[in-house]
Amino acid sequence: MGPEMSPDISEVSPDLAVDVMFACRKTAALKAAIELDLFTLIGDGGTAASLAAAAKASERGVRVLCDYLVVNGFLIKEADTYRLTPSSRTFLVRHSPAYIGGAIEFVAAPEMLSLHLDDPAACVRNGGALGLANISxxxxxxxxxxxxxxxxxxxxxxxxxxxxxxxxxxxxxxxxxxxxxxxxxxxxxxxxxxxxxxxxxxxxxxxxxxxxxxxxxxxxxxxxxxxxxxxxxxxxxxxxxxxxxxxxxxxxxxxxxxxxxxxxxxxxxxxxxxxxxxxxxxxxxxxxxxxxxxxxxxxxxxxxxxxxxxxxxxxxxxxxxxxxxxxxxxxxxxxxxxx
CATH class of the missing domain: 3.40.50.150 (Vaccinia Virus protein VP39)
Structure with missing residues (x-):
């Protein structure tokens, strides 16, 4: 019998589980940014103060949102200035030909999220949605x-x-x-x-x-x-x-x-x-x-x-x-x- 194999503890991490537990927060932040047209307002760069004034929103709220978007790869922060990543500029600026931000209104619609989050275990037990769901x-x-x-x-x-x-x-x-x-x-x-x-x-x-x-x-x-x-x-x-x-x-x-x-x-x-x-x-x-x-x-x-x-x-x-x-x-x- 060969030597006992032990797991590589460097690969054992709760990060994936924790990230998925908090995943709906990412959806919420992106939805907020799209509704505020934040990516379009940033353009070539903006501070929390300038963006808040343009969006008619709280400076604190915009700062927290923008920082969260930086953490999750949607924005870049240089000192107090927020800038777009190439992907955000391509897909999330409203006047871009490739703009897809509007899809959040369906993907994150309350009736869609409720089907996924209200009782997902019931869907598994049932082998599908309870009732007709989206095919009604x-x-x-x-x-x-x-x-x-x-x-x-x-x-x-x-x-x-x-x-x-x-x-x-x-x-x-x-x-x-x-x-x-x-x-x-x-x-x-x-x-x-x-x-x-x-x-x-x-x-x-x-x-x-x-x-x-x-x-x-x-x-x-x-x-x-x-x-x-x-x-x-x-x-x-x-x-x-x-x-x-x-x-x-x-x-x-x-x-x-x-x-x-x-x-x-x-x-x-x-x-x-x-x-x-x-x-x-x-x-x-x-x-x-x-x-x-x-x-x-x-x-x-x-x-x-x-x-x-x-x-x-x-x-x-x-x-x-x-x-x-x-x-x-x-x-x-x-x-x-x-x-």
């Missing part, structure tokens, strides 16, 4: 989603349109299921001037999607059908059916039923493309897709972050031959082709 009909949280997360998904929407642009057959009739903000269908409409988009989602959400369509200059080619994708008659002969960030809300059987409905309403040679966070078969990598399973456990009754093998299984149940995935770096999302 006309849930107002999806209006917040449509307003807030467009900048987060815009790269994926543009990448999907670029992928479709490589196909030999260009889509003319497109269905966007659970359209939300509408960006996936709208990027297709921008890329293909002859394409007509039909969007399905809850009525209040579609009002925002229609506003976005007008802003994109494609309102005349954008039609909406309010209601549940599982229940509405959305027509047929679609060259392309989009399923962006939708299947993960439901179990495999439910997804297979929806995919069969999609297959039955395709035009000859039509295609169905989803956008999903697809973990590897080990279910612990890559980090964001693997972590997304917890998001679904807390916010849906039976949702899941599906592996490519599971997506292929639901495809076959729906009558497709297979499902294949294509990562969309630098985003954590993947395209899913049901063929």
């Amino acid at each position: 009909a006309d849930n107002p949280v999806w209006v917040k989603f449509a307003r807030a997360v467009g900048p987060l998904v815009a790269p994926s929407a543009m990448a999907l349109a670029a992928e479709v642009a490589t196909w030999p057959r260009k889509p003319r009739k497109v269905l966007d299921i659970a359209a939300g903000h509408g960006l996936f269908g709208l990027e297709i409409a921008k890329t293909f001037p002859e394409a007509e988009i039909v969007a399905v989602d809850w009525g209040a959400v579609l009002e925002l999607a229609s506003q976005n369509a007008r802003q994109f200059g494609v309102g005349g080619r954008y039609r909406t059908i309010p209601g549940s994708a599982f229940e509405v008659d959305w027509g047929s002969d679609y060259d392309l059916i989009l399923l962006p960030n939708f299947l993960h809300h439901f179990d495999i059987e439910t997804c297979a039923g929806l995919l069969e409905k999609c297959r039955n309403t395709l035009a000859p040679e039509g295609r169905v493309v989803g956008v999903e966070f697809v973990p590897n078969e080990d279910r612990v990598s890559p980090p964001f897709p693997a972590s997304f399973a917890w998001e679904m456990l807390a916010t849906t009754p039976r949702g899941e972050a599906y592996t490519e093998r599971e997506l292929a299984e639901m495809a076959r149940r729906a009558g497709f031959a297979d499902a294949t995935t294509k990562p969309l770096p630098p985003t954590p999302a993947s395209l899913v082709f049901f063929e």
Whole structure:
């Protein structure tokens, strides 16, 4: 028997556990900074006094907030002056083309946080959220989603349109299921001037999607059908059916039923493309897709972050031959082709 192996005590630390216990404080601080437009006000630099005056806030409050943001990597402090990091300048300054700060209104919405924090052990015991949670009909949280997360998904929407642009057959009739903000269908409409988009989602959400369509200059080619994708008659002969960030809300059987409905309403040679966070078969990598399973456990009754093998299984149940995935770096999302 060899020598007894003892743990390296230098690697034994409570730091990770303590950091996670306090993690919601980081969310709160970032939410405060975004609501005060602090990153935009800092610009090329500012002191607590100057920033407090600009934000119409307490100097003490701004100082404590800015110091906390320095500790957590969002700001740099030089003497009494706070400056932006390159990432904060790119993603958290309001007039930046890559601004994503608005997403906090959905990610940290009270109804979202309550699903995660009120009784997470109950979700584990139950194998999913108690009740319908985020998949309840006309849930107002999806209006917040449509307003807030467009900048987060815009790269994926543009990448999907670029992928479709490589196909030999260009889509003319497109269905966007659970359209939300509408960006996936709208990027297709921008890329293909002859394409007509039909969007399905809850009525209040579609009002925002229609506003976005007008802003994109494609309102005349954008039609909406309010209601549940599982229940509405959305027509047929679609060259392309989009399923962006939708299947993960439901179990495999439910997804297979929806995919069969999609297959039955395709035009000859039509295609169905989803956008999903697809973990590897080990279910612990890559980090964001693997972590997304917890998001679904807390916010849906039976949702899941599906592996490519599971997506292929639901495809076959729906009558497709297979499902294949294509990562969309630098985003954590993947395209899913049901063929």
